[in-house]
Amino acid sequence: xxxxxxxxxxxxxxxxxxxxxxxxxxxxxxxxxxxxxxxxxxxxxxxxxxxxxxxxxxxxxxxxxxxxxxxxxxxxxxxxxxxxxxxxxxxxxxxxxxxxxxxxxxxxxxxxxxxxxxxx
Amino acid sequence: xxxxxxxxxxxxxxxxxxxxxxxxxxxxxxxxxxxxxxxxxxxxxxxxxxxxxxxxxxxxxxxxxxxxxxxxxxxxxxxxxxxxxxxxxxxxxxxxxxxxxxxxxxxxxxxxxxxxxxxx
Amino acid sequence: xxxxxxxxxxxxxxxxxxxxxxxxxxxxxxxxxxxxxxxxxxxxxxxxxxxxxxxxxxxxxxxxxxxxxxxxxxxxxxxxxxxxxxxxxxxxxxxxxxxxxxxxxxxxxxxxxxxxxxxx
Amino acid sequence: xxxxxxxxxxxxxxxxxxxxxxxxxxxxxxxxxxxxxxxxxxxxxxxxxxxxxxxxxxxxxxxxxxxxxxxxxxxxxxxxxxxxxxxxxxxxxxxxxxxxxxxxxxxxxxxxxxxxxxxx
Numbered sequence: 001x002x003x004x005x006x007x008x009x010x011x012x013x014x015x016x017x018x019x020x021x022x023x024x025x026x027x028x029x030x031x032x033x034x035x036x037x038x039x040x041x042x043x044x045x046x047x048x049x050x051x052x053x054x055x056x057x058x059x060x061x062x063x064x065x066x067x068x069x070x071x072x073x074x075x076x077x078x079x080x081x082x083x084x085x086x087x088x089x090x091x092x093x094x095x096x097x098x099x100x101x102x103x104x105x106x107x108x109x110x111x112x113x114x115x116x117x118x119x120x
Numbered sequence: 121x122x123x124x125x126x127x128x129x130x131x132x133x134x135x136x137x138x139x140x141x142x143x144x145x146x147x148x149x150x151x152x153x154x155x156x157x158x159x160x161x162x163x164x165x166x167x168x169x170x171x172x173x174x175x176x177x178x179x180x181x182x183x184x185x186x187x188x189x190x191x192x193x194x195x196x197x198x199x200x201x202x203x204x205x206x207x208x209x210x211x212x213x214x215x216x217x218x219x220x221x222x223x224x225x226x227x228x229x230x231x232x233x234x235x236x237x238x239x240x
Numbered sequence: 241x242x243x244x245x246x247x248x249x250x251x252x253x254x255x256x257x258x259x260x261x262x263x264x265x266x267x268x269x270x271x272x273x274x275x276x277x278x279x280x281x282x283x284x285x286x287x288x289x290x291x292x293x294x295x296x297x298x299x300x301x302x303x304x305x306x307x308x309x310x311x312x313x314x315x316x317x318x319x320x321x322x323x324x325x326x327x328x329x330x331x332x333x334x335x336x337x338x339x340x341x342x343x344x345x346x347x348x349x350x351x352x353x354x355x356x357x358x359x360x
Numbered sequence: 361x362x363x364x365x366x367x368x369x370x371x372x373x374x375x376x377x378x379x380x381x382x383x384x385x386x387x388x389x390x391x392x393x394x395x396x397x398x399x400x401x402x403x404x405x406x407x408x409x410x411x412x413x414x415x416x417x418x419x420x421x422x423x424x425x426x427x428x429x430x431x432x433x434x435x436x437x438x439x440x441x442x443x444x445x446x447x448x449x450x451x452x453x454x455x456x457x458x459x460x461x462x463x464x465x466x467x468x469x470x471x472x473x474x475x476x477x478x479x480x
Contacts, residue, residue, distance in 0.1 A: 005125040009214050016218055019227040025234050025408055028178060028188070029171040032162045033407055035195070036276070039159035040400030042152045042202075047393055048354035048385055051149040051290065058148060058206050068148070069208045073217035075155070075199055076210060079192060082162075086178050088189045090196060094129050097193035098136055107139040114145050114288035145288055153286055156396070160280030167273055168265055168474035170411065234408035245365040249454050256458055259467040265474050268418060268428070269411040272402045275435070279399035282392045282442075291389040298388060298446050308388070309448040312439060313457035315395070316450060319435055322402075326418050328429045330436060334369050337433035338376055347379040354385050 006091055010080045017081065028086045035078035041071045126211055130200045137201065148206045155198035161191045246331055250320045257321065268326045275318035281311045366451055370440045377441065388446045395438035401431045 017023055045054060045068060058065050083090040104117035137143055165174060165188060178185050203210040224237035257263055285294060285308060298305050323330040344357035377383055405414060405428060418425050443450040464477035 005127075005211060007125075009211065012215070012218055016221065020225060020230045021232045022230075022234070024232070027171045027175055029166050029169065029174045030408060032166055033403065036159045036163050037400060037403060037407060039156045039195075040397060040403070043156050043393065043397060043400070046149050046152055047397060048390060049149065051147045054149045055147055065206065065208070068206055069203075069213040070217050070220070072199060072203055072206075072208055072210060073213040075159075075195070076214050077217070079195055079199070083189075083192055086185065086188055086192075088185070088192055090192060091125060091129065093189040093193040094196050095132070097190050097197070098132055100190070101136065105140060110140045110142075112141040112144070114142070150288060153283065154288075157280060157283060157287060160277060160283070163273065163277060163280070167277060168270060245367075245451060247365075249451065252455070252458055256461065260465060260470045261472045262470075262474070264472070267411045267415060269406050269409065269414045272406055276399045276403050279396045279435075283396050286389050286392055289389065291387045294389045295387060305446065305448070308446055309443075309453040310457050310460070312443055312446075312448055312450060313453040315399075315435070315439055316454050317457070319432060319439070323429075323432055326425065326428055326432075328425070328432055330432060331365060331369065333429040333433040334436050335372070337430050337437070338372055340430070341376065345380060350380045350382075352381045352384070354382070 006080070009076070010084060013077050013080050014084065026081055026085055028082060031078050031082040031085055035075060035082060038071060038074040038078055041074065042068070045071075126200070129196070130204060133197050133200050134204065146201055146205055148202060151198050151202040151205055155195060155202060158191060158194040158198055161194065162188070165191075246320070249316070250324060253317050253320050254324065266321055266325055268322060271318050271322040271325055275315060275322060278311060278314040278318055281314065282308070285311075366440070369436070370444060373437050373440050374444065386441055386445055388442060391438050391442040391445055395435060395442060398431060398434040398438055401434065402428070405431075 017026060045064075049057070058068065080090065082088075083093075105120065109120050110117075137146060165184075169177070178188065200210065202208075203213075225240065229240050230237075257266060285304075289297070298308065320330065322328075323333075345360065349360050350357075377386060405424075409417070418428065440450065442448075443453075465480065469480050470477075
């Protein structure tokens, strides 16, 4: 399977970073902190909101959807840079973790329930 | 550029979800909360740690690096599912946000400093 | 008004800390990270939950309520230690911030709406 | 020991809330989300910062210290409101949790190390 897109996104993030000489700031530690701050920007969309209310807002308000897309992008960029800083193959990690989750959440036991694997 | 890999990862996440009939839980709201919880699992790596200490740990302890890779995977999976739930093209969003950041952080002004764009 | 209780809680947290020689770890930086990790433990209570569902769970399940109380305590302890490390009077800070919020959210404009002050 | 201060702070927060008819928004669920957002505001102080760098900034920059104090206040207010919404006695919870921590982290084993209790 072609890894073109993740590699492409990573290459663009690296080019952006290196044009600004920012690699010195991009330790795994710092990138984890920044990723958490961007995750909190996503969490803002849920503040004083219901599940249904957010769904409707994203349906009806293109600016809100666009803003959410940009926050998703921020998380993605930090995730790519973090993987890069830590020497992690993000694609391979997802494949591996899905296999672990397959074992933790057998489809017949986990169907239709949101129970944690420890309690299944 | 081929989008194969993000599409491939998303297809795998969807297959995992649908085999368990979990789409009912996968609202944008719920996925944002779960993404934040996984981001916090990443943040645990920084607890009582220095920047240098974490870098050395990831160098010298393959289990720690593997654990970090799995947490990165968790964030990635929720980010893919969130984009899917909200009808967002994650690849396009990163390209767009990088263009915005190019304008916010001109290379000549931002070189070597971690100042926020509002203060540049 | 007597400040006994916050002072009492802080004195107990300090005694706990100093009996373990942990002051060396208790920089503002580290305490902020740990406070965020404890906040995430609170956030776990909202995972795959509705607002109503969590309210009912806290009503009907004393163990869940007890677990929530302990997570609240963890946040409180880190908040006291953080204030201590940064030389902040937590009581005074709340009084000050309430006054700011009084100005930002005039009662007649803010009544019954959850709008951010920037948009009021 | 007198509980005056926590009770006093809670009474002030309640008065602020009720003057705006905000109790309808103040479910445990919503307050947990908002507390996490305020915790993230604290985390911003650690972004692109070292432990030493933040300590020096708080020493030398009264505005930064003031800003940190206000973020601490925001966490405190949400914590009081959350305890109130969930029927939790915050003071009692801290006393209880300190007793648990005393057992988990015996002073002679935990002295000078930041190891988690599971690994002590």
